[in-house]
Each structure stands twice: as structure tokens, then as C-alpha cells.
Amino acid sequence: MESVEMKRIFLVMAVIFILWGCATPYQKESVIGGFDETVLAPNVFKVTFQGNGFTSRERAKDYALLRCAEVCLDHGFKYFAIDEDNSYSKHSTIVVPGQTYGSYSGTTTARVTSSNKITAKTTGSLNTYTTPTIVNNIDKPKAVLTIVAFNDKNVVPRAFDATFLRNSMRAKYKIEDKEEKKQTPQRLGNSTNQTQTQKEPLESHQGNAAFQDLLGRAENGEAVAQSIITEKYYLGDGVVQDYEKAFFWGQKVAKQGDAHAQLLVGVMLHDGLGVHKNLEKAFYWSLQAAAQDDAMTQFFVGRMLCNGEGVAKDLKSGLRFLQLSANAGYVPAQYVLGGSYFFGQNGVTQNYIMAHAYLNLAASSGDEQSIKFLKLVTSKMTPEQIAQAQAMVTQWKPKM
Structure with missing residues (x-):
């Protein structure tokens, strides 16, 4: 079973x-x-x-x-x-076809006869059961x-x-409106190449003065304006969504070390959005952003390394990036690592305690799949193992 x-x-x-x-x-x-x-x-x-x-x-x-x-x-x-x-x-x-299993249970009795011979008698039964087809x-x-x-x-x-x-x-469906703040990769607070700035509001079409001013600044080489316009085109935020233009401007500012733009360029190259799909270049740009300690990009790079996308498959390095992302609090990375430890995959040895710890962290965010998976893992563990896993979670602090 x-x-x-x-x-x-x-x-x-x-x-x-x-x-x-x-x-x-x-x-x-x-x-x-x-x-x-x-x-x-x-x-x-x-x-x-x-x-x-x-x-x-x-x-x-x-x-x-x-x-x-x-x-x-x-x-x-x-x-x-x-x-x-x-x-x-x-x-x-x-x-998944059903399978038939059998188990035998019985006893063997031995005795010594009057002529000093040993005889044995075995009695028992064979039990079989078949699992249903899934x-x-x-x-x-x-x-x-x-x-x-x-x-x-x-x-x-x-x-x-x-x-x-x-x-x-x-x-x-609780989807934020275009004019509201988007759920997108956040800019890095610790990047030495980035200047934090309040983004300029745009109207709902491209012909307004604010947009033309932003575009002019971007064309004059202003990195902040180029970064803003990249995200606007990528999201369709205040302008008609245009991946080709997002990639055009994103590549310019990515070359200047902007981690947020490097991630977006990597994603567009990975998915073939506005540019021909190129996994090697996608990995290159994503790695540049991951080096600046962005948890989302570290997860992206870790996944590419584990899958051999755009780079030779390297489970050890992929695991390291996934751990960096998970330890920074990124839920998808915690979920994937929980599954890896549960099954003993992606270069790790099966370890229910580690699986429970990572899934517990992910489940604490309210992620439904993590909650379901955590219940399954818990059912396989002893009370002592569960206590060890919970102690690890209690001591955990996000490493930003």
C-alpha cells in the first residue's frame, strides 16, 4: 500500500x-x-x-x-x-494501475521423535490484496x-x-487594478547601483505630457527613467503593454547594474516575451540580479540550474540558490525545498525533518498547497521528529 x-x-x-x-x-x-x-x-x-x-x-x-x-x-x-x-x-x-500484493503468515512446530529424528510442521495462510487503479x-x-x-x-x-x-x-478574484501598485518583483534596498525614487504617475494613454517627459529623460540616458519605463511597458501600467519596448529599455538599464531590470530581462528572455527565447542569456541576466541578493531572482536561478535551463545542470549550485531564496523568506523556494527533502531529490538526501521545517515556513504564509503538503509530511513523522522540525522553525530568522 x-x-x-x-x-x-x-x-x-x-x-x-x-x-x-x-x-x-x-x-x-x-x-x-x-x-x-x-x-x-x-x-x-x-x-x-x-x-x-x-x-x-x-x-x-x-x-x-x-x-x-x-x-x-x-x-x-x-x-x-x-x-x-x-x-x-x-x-x-x-x-496509475492498481497492484496486487501478498503476505504470508504462519508458524513452524518442530519435535524430536523416540528414534531421535527431528520433524517439522508448518501451518499458515497467504493473504493478498489489490489496490484500486488511480x-x-x-x-x-x-x-x-x-x-x-x-x-x-x-x-x-x-x-x-x-x-x-x-x-x-x-x-x-482580488486582482489589483492597473492604476494600483502591482504585485511585482520589488527593487533591492541594498543595491549599490540603485537610487530609490518615487515613480512618476502616468495617465491611461501614451500621448500625455508626463509620459513624453519620462520618455525624453530615458532617451537622454537617465537610468531611473529607463528603469521606470521598462516596468511600465512590461506591466502595461499606464501604457499599452509592449514587451518589445520593455525589453529594449530593460536591456539598457540592466547593463548599468539595475537588479530589477536584470530580472525582468531574464524573465523575458526565458519566456520569449518581446524577444526570441534564449535560455543562455536568460540565465546570464538572472545570475547578475541574483548576485545582488534578491530572493525571487535566486529562486529563478536555482530552478534553472536544477533543470539545466540555459546552463549545464548543476544540482549542488541550484540547491544553494534555492536555499538562499528560502532562507530569505521566499515561499515558492521554501515549498520546492520541502518537496525536495521529502522525496530526496534535487541533490538532497531524504529528510522529513527538513521537509517539515521548510513547508512549515511556507504554510505560515497561508499558502494552501504548502498547508496540504505539510499535513502529508507530518503523517509520516514521529512526535520526536515533528518537535525537532518545529524547533528549527522557531529559531529561524529571514536572512535578508
Whole structure:
């Protein structure tokens, strides 16, 4: 029974390690999915959202509608209607066959006869049991919507109000609005090459004076302006999202030692956003940022080293970067290390105590997958082992 359970756990964890254990977030399309759009006519757009195996059909459809509303507003329209809905779901099945096991229990009795001969008699029984077949059904939904946008709400009965829908969907899924502060890699406070500055506010289009001033400063070589404009284009924050322009400006400031820009350039090269995918260059720029002690970038570099992406596979070095990231408090790194110690992978020996400690740190942040995994690890441990792991967590302090 134990081996079958471990196979099932490993199957689930393999998927979690690849997709980081959560539904596809609301983001530009990347390796784990996201949204994309195509302009078919001045007021006609095709919008898609690709979800992963953890994304429900409802969420994929809602995210597509949210993107429809944003595209509508970005192009100066107030309302839209769905002209075609070609959404579908790609289904696949992973089967872990059942197995039959047997165990024998019995006793052997020996005696000495009157003629000094030894005789033995064995009695017992053979017990067998069969584990059930485990079927894992994976559905990857893709919402495909073609919309027509307009400004007169009477053109189409029951048309969507783009502003209302955008606000409603963002509230439902707790997604920050474009004008709000984004959940993005934070700038390093200890970088000697970085000057902390208040970012300038931009309006919702590119033709305003503030943006033109920022652009002029960037073109004149001002590093701070180049860094700001890189992030604005990367996020679509106050401007139309444009990865090519983000990469153009990001590379300029990355060469000047800005860790935040180095990370963004590395991510764009890794995912092929605005530039041809190049894992070797992605690793180079990510390593430059990781050297400045950024936990998120250290995790990114550690993952590339462990997977052999853009660099020769090096589990020892990859583990070191993952540990640096986890010890700085980065939850994804803590989660991956917990799994590594639980299974004895990525260059470490199986160690339930270390697995429990790292997952306990990740679970304390409220991460649901870490909480579930921690329960599994705990069920495999003795009270003494659990106490040792908890003592490690009590003494832990983030190393910034």
C-alpha cells in the first residue's frame, strides 16, 4: 500500500512542481497560460485565456471577460458584446494501475521423535490484496471570445459595460487594478547601483505630457527613467503593454547594474516575451540580479540550474540558490525545498525533518498547497521528529 500511495503523491507533486501548485494567474500568456488578444478590426477583437490543469472553466471564462473589458477600454470603447464564443477544454488522463500484493503468515512446530529424528510442521495462510487503479483527469480550459466594441449602449441589447465588468471581475478574484501598485518583483534596498525614487504617475494613454517627459529623460540616458519605463511597458501600467519596448529599455538599464531590470530581462528572455527565447542569456541576466541578493531572482536561478535551463545542470549550485531564496523568506523556494527533502531529490538526501521545517515556513504564509503538503509530511513523522522540525522553525530568522 505504501508504494502505491507514494506513486500517487509523486504524480501529483510532479504536476505541482511544474506549475507551482496553483491555477494560472491573470497574466500575459506564458508557459503556464494566460491571456492574449488579436485586433481583427478597429472595434473587433479576439481574446483568449489559456488555463492550466488547476484552472476551472469558470475562472478561465471570467479572466477572458476581464481581458475583453480591458481591451475595450484601452481602445477607447465603453461597451462590448460577444460575437462568437469558441471556448473549449483539452482533456487528458493519467492512470496509475492498481497492484496486487501478498503476505504470508504462519508458524513452524518442530519435535524430536523416540528414534531421535527431528520433524517439522508448518501451518499458515497467504493473504493478498489489490489496490484500486488511480485515474487522474486533467482538464485545461481555454476561453476564446470574439467581441465587438462600441460606445452607444443601445447598439446591442444586454451589452457588457466594460468598466463595470472590469471592476466586478477584479474584485471577485482580488486582482489589483492597473492604476494600483502591482504585485511585482520589488527593487533591492541594498543595491549599490540603485537610487530609490518615487515613480512618476502616468495617465491611461501614451500621448500625455508626463509620459513624453519620462520618455525624453530615458532617451537622454537617465537610468531611473529607463528603469521606470521598462516596468511600465512590461506591466502595461499606464501604457499599452509592449514587451518589445520593455525589453529594449530593460536591456539598457540592466547593463548599468539595475537588479530589477536584470530580472525582468531574464524573465523575458526565458519566456520569449518581446524577444526570441534564449535560455543562455536568460540565465546570464538572472545570475547578475541574483548576485545582488534578491530572493525571487535566486529562486529563478536555482530552478534553472536544477533543470539545466540555459546552463549545464548543476544540482549542488541550484540547491544553494534555492536555499538562499528560502532562507530569505521566499515561499515558492521554501515549498520546492520541502518537496525536495521529502522525496530526496534535487541533490538532497531524504529528510522529513527538513521537509517539515521548510513547508512549515511556507504554510505560515497561508499558502494552501504548502498547508496540504505539510499535513502529508507530518503523517509520516514521529512526535520526536515533528518537535525537532518545529524547533528549527522557531529559531529561524529571514536572512535578508
